[in-house]
Amino acid sequence: MTELSKRDRMRMERTPVPLRDPVDRVKDFDEVSLGYASGLAVLEASRCLNCTRQVCVDGCPVGVRIGDFIQLVADGDFPGAAAVIHEDNVLPSVCGRVCPQEVQCEGACVLGKKGKPIAIGYLERFVADEERRNAISASVVIAPPTGKRVAVIGSGPAGLSCAGDLVKLGHRVVVYEALHELGGVLAYGIPAFRLPKDIVRAEIGALERQGVEFETDVLIGPGMTLRDLLATEGFDAVFIGTGAGLPRFPGVPGEELIGVYSANEFLTRVNLMAAYDPDARTPVYDLVGRPTVVIGGGNTAIDAARTALRLGADRVTLLYRRSETELPARHEEVEHAREEGVHMRFLVSPIAFLGEEGWLRSVTVERMMLGEPDASGRARPEPIPGAVEDIRADVAIIAIGNAPNPVLTRATPSLDTSGAGTITVDLTTGETSIPGVFAGGDITTGGATVIRALGAGRRAAAGIDQWLASQTS
Amino acid sequence: MEARFTVRQVSSLGPDIHRIVIDAPRVARHARPGQFVIVRPTSDGERIPLTVCETDPASGTITLVVQGVGRSTDDLLSLGEHDHVADVLGPLGLPTEVDRFGPCAIVAGGVGAAIALPVARAWKEAGNAIVGILGARSASHLILVDELMATCDEVHLMTEDGSTGGAGLVTDALVTVLQEQSIARVFVVGPIAMMRAVADLTRSAGVPTVASLNPLMVDGTGMCGGCRVTIGGQTRFACVDGPEFDAHLVDFGALAMRNTAYRTFEACQRDLIKAAPHDETAS
Numbered sequence: 001m002t003e004l005s006k007r008d009r010m011r012m013e014r015t016p017v018p019l020r021d022p023v024d025r026v027k028d029f030d031e032v033s034l035g036y037a038s039g040l041a042v043l044e045a046s047r048c049l050n051c052t053r054q055v056c057v058d059g060c061p062v063g064v065r066i067g068d069f070i071q072l073v074a075d076g077d078f079p080g081a082a083a084v085i086h087e088d089n090v091l092p093s094v095c096g097r098v099c100p101q102e103v104q105c106e107g108a109c110v111l112g113k114k115g116k117p118i119a120i121g122y123l124e125r126f127v128a129d130e131e132r133r134n135a136i137s138a139s140v141v142i143a144p145p146t147g148k149r150v151a152v153i154g155s156g157p158a159g160l161s162c163a164g165d166l167v168k169l170g171h172r173v174v175v176y177e178a179l180h181e182l183g184g185v186l187a188y189g190i191p192a193f194r195l196p197k198d199i200v201r202a203e204i205g206a207l208e209r210q211g212v213e214f215e216t217d218v219l220i221g222p223g224m225t226l227r228d229l230l231a232t233e234g235f236d237a238v239f240i241g242t243g244a245g246l247p248r249f250p251g252v253p254g255e256e257l258i259g260v261y262s263a264n265e266f267l268t269r270v271n272l273m274a275a276y277d278p279d280a281r282t283p284v285y286d287l288v289g290r291p292t293v294v295i296g297g298g299n300t301a302i303d304a305a306r307t308a309l310r311l312g313a314d315r316v317t318l319l320y321r322r323s324e325t326e327l328p329a330r331h332e333e334v335e336h337a338r339e340e341g342v343h344m345r346f347l348v349s350p351i352a353f354l355g356e357e358g359w360l361r362s363v364t365v366e367r368m369m370l371g372e373p374d375a376s377g378r379a380r381p382e383p384i385p386g387a388v389e390d391i392r393a394d395v396a397i398i399a400i401g402n403a404p405n406p407v408l409t410r411a412t413p414s415l416d417t418s419g420a421g422t423i424t425v426d427l428t429t430g431e432t433s434i435p436g437v438f439a440g441g442d443i444t445t446g447g448a449t450v451i452r453a454l455g456a457g458r459r460a461a462a463g464i465d466q467w468l469a470s471q472t473s
Numbered sequence: 474m475e476a477r478f479t480v481r482q483v484s485s486l487g488p489d490i491h492r493i494v495i496d497a498p499r500v501a502r503h504a505r506p507g508q509f510v511i512v513r514p515t516s517d518g519e520r521i522p523l524t525v526c527e528t529d530p531a532s533g534t535i536t537l538v539v540q541g542v543g544r545s546t547d548d549l550l551s552l553g554e555h556d557h558v559a560d561v562l563g564p565l566g567l568p569t570e571v572d573r574f575g576p577c578a579i580v581a582g583g584v585g586a587a588i589a590l591p592v593a594r595a596w597k598e599a600g601n602a603i604v605g606i607l608g609a610r611s612a613s614h615l616i617l618v619d620e621l622m623a624t625c626d627e628v629h630l631m632t633e634d635g636s637t638g639g640a641g642l643v644t645d646a647l648v649t650v651l652q653e654q655s656i657a658r659v660f661v662v663g664p665i666a667m668m669r670a671v672a673d674l675t676r677s678a679g680v681p682t683v684a685s686l687n688p689l690m691v692d693g694t695g696m697c698g699g700c701r702v703t704i705g706g707q708t709r710f711a712c713v714d715g716p717e718f719d720a721h722l723v724d725f726g727a728l729a730m731r732n733t734a735y736r737t738f739e740a741c742q743r744d745l746i747k748a749a750p751h752d753e754t755a756s
């Protein structure tokens with residue numbers, strides 16, 4: 001490609017990513033975004049200004065050398081680009097799909113000041129997909145064995161990133177997963193139309209080839225304890241990445257009715273247990289022709305709404321208690337949900353679920369208005385007195401967040417936790433109140449994003465490496 | 474993956490009720506009375522919660538009692554020796570509280586006996602006298618009678634058709650026991666209607682009672698909230714906060730209602746629905 005001037009680059013439009021037609025895509029669980037082909041990727045990459053000071057990298061919780069990999073894409077060196085990404089990110093084909101780039105790397109992009117930022121997410125996805133399509137794996141340098149063993153509890157994003165870094169440093173790593181499938185929220189939570197499951201398996205397969213050992217069907221806490229891992233199972237250190245898996249319920253009358261689901265249960269039945277398949281053994285309610293509401297405004301709420309549409313729900317309405325401006329979900333997913341026909345109602349909050357003979361029939365909501373900013377800095381929704389209405393619904397999916405999973409912390413009283421149940425850690429090293437035990441991801445922060453968990457897993461891996469070294473000397 | 478969970482022994486305890494001994498060394502080493510496992514028969518199967526009836530840490534096996542009540546539990550009934558299941562996860566849930574309470578009554582209906590047996594053994598071992606009350610539809614549905622007889626100080630058998638022991642319900646026997654003896658604590662497990670009747674009885678008699686609940690469950694680790702039960706007006710998760718709760722605070726009506734959520738689905742999945750005394754179907 002001929003050399004483009006800075007002005008030329010700034011004049012170029014952001015390259016749109018091909019999407020499946022909304023009419024077709026709501027009929028199945030295949031991926032919505034088709035991703036760039038190589039020509040589009042090179043075109044988009046050529047917009048990069050290759051800034052001297054790469055502010056985009058500051059916006060990335062794992063510090064991927066974004067400018068460097070994008071230059072390699074622009075030059076057509078896709079394996080080279082993959083190698084750069086792999087230095088810092090163990091799950092690039094996942095992050096390229098699910099990261100909220102608009103508030104991270106792309107949010108910082110200089111091009112975004114006047115026009116549209118460079119599509120870092122689409123490019124990351126392209127590089128990782130290209131690598132997988134060609135079955136080449138970027139050569140990862142593994143340090144000589146240290147003889148140290150580390151147990152990682154939970155195979156979600158935090159655990160995978162911690163394991164990936166530790167194994168590169170020469171430590172032996174065993175990842176314990178409670179469920180029968182690896183990946184944590186990537187397996188049970190994020191639907192296949194946004195994150196195909198073979199991609200998750202491929203990323204985990206790559207870690208396995210690098211030497212990470214995985215064991216499913218192991219729940220640390222009620223059976224084998226943290227202490228057992230250190231005392232009898234011979235591990236020198238432990239990383240806890242058990243996530244924020246305990247669904248919150250609004251605590252309003254009628255939430256025990258049949259038809260009221262937590263988003264976790266609804267998505268687990270569909271994603272992990274494949275309930276969308278009529279032959280699956282695990283059922284989900286027959287949504288065909290049934291009015292459905294989803295309560296919440298995050299990515300999980302949007303995922304649940306779009307999943308309900310794909311299961312044939314008659315009318316899917318998202319109910320969010322603040323206004324559209326405060327919607328925490330990724331912009332792209334909100335747009336996709338709208339294209340597919342998800343209705344959205346803002347400034348409403350449920351106060352009761354009403355049913356007949358045990359089955360949900362409607363949700364009573366009160367209308368809200370925005371008041372002063374609350375602790376999160378967002379305007380606090382306050383009820384408008386007397387503004388109450390009933391919304392017809394046979395199914396209500398609650399996606400108002402998750403509390404930290406209590407199973408491990410309850411079984412380990414010596415592990416310091418906050419009032420909210422999150423594990424207290426040193427923010428730099430991830431070390432907990434127990435020497436040699438580290439934690440990261442949602443179990444330390446409450447519900448956040450995949451990429452934040454990856455960042456925490458990396459920091460803890462560095463902390464663990466340091467700690468192991470200090471034990472030897 | 475290597476076959477980790479191999480079936481070692483299968484025996485029939487009654488109509489469509491099997492006792493299955495299976496390799497699960499970690500569970501065998503760590504499980505305590507009252508805890509349960511999640512079993513997935515095949516790699517495309519459902520996750521089925523089952524109580525651990527016995528453990529043998531030395532041989533690394535656990536004993537499960539399974540009643541065929543749906544497509545997935547039928548899969549478990551079709552298992553023979555040397556077959557294996559895809560997954561066994563456990564132990565799950567909180568163990569039974571074990572202490573020196575004084576004389577205790579253990580009340581079990583149908584295959585609930587499999588859940589009651591380890592509790593009876595633990596309470597007996599802690600120095601409590603145990604009255605066992607075991608009920609079922611008919612004599613052939615009474616299971617683990619010898620084992621409970623060997624553990625309890627006295628055992629009352631009740632069948633609805635009078636084919637063995639007293640004719641009637643477990644509550645009939647419990648009324649007599651509560652009249653004749655001073656009972657410090659009751660453990661109850663069985664069909665929801667039975668547990669509710671026992672809870673009503675012991676509430677008025679002022680005897681602390683623990684019920685082992687059997688809501689529908691998916692993951693068993695606190696993640697889905699499908700097993701939520703209402704305890705004293707609060708939403709609790711049976712998998713991580715239970716499965717045992719103060720029977721006097723349990724909203725049995727809500728539990729019974731929620732357990733019907735997939736009846737239609739299950740009916741389609743199976744040619745014949747059998748009324749189940751202790752419906753441990755996961756869904």
